[in-house]
Amino acid sequence: MIITKETLQKVAKNARLNLTEKELEEFLPQIKDVINAFSEISRIETKDIEPSIQPIPLEGVMRDDKPSKSLTEDEIFANTRLKKDGYFKGPRVL
Secondary structure, three states, X not given: OOOOHXXXXXXXXXXXXXXXXXXXXXXXXXXXXXXXXXXXXHOOOOOOOOOOOOOOOOOOOOOOOOOOOOOOHHHHOOOOOOEEOOEEOOOOOO
């Protein structure tokens, strides 16, 4: 696909972008590079390749639910001074 300055202006107008001449000159080669990159990708033969929605298999994402030793209340509150009646004490809201 050939991208011209006029094509870029039309796309910018449709996107409601007010591009200056300087911006058009700056963006034109960049857009051409992007279009060329996608053109190369579209030429890759994918006939015998299965579509891949998830690149990494999601097998065994959940750990086994095994009971284990929990922390004691003293261990939980060991690093804080802000505690009261078995809870963390925070600032007053009202």
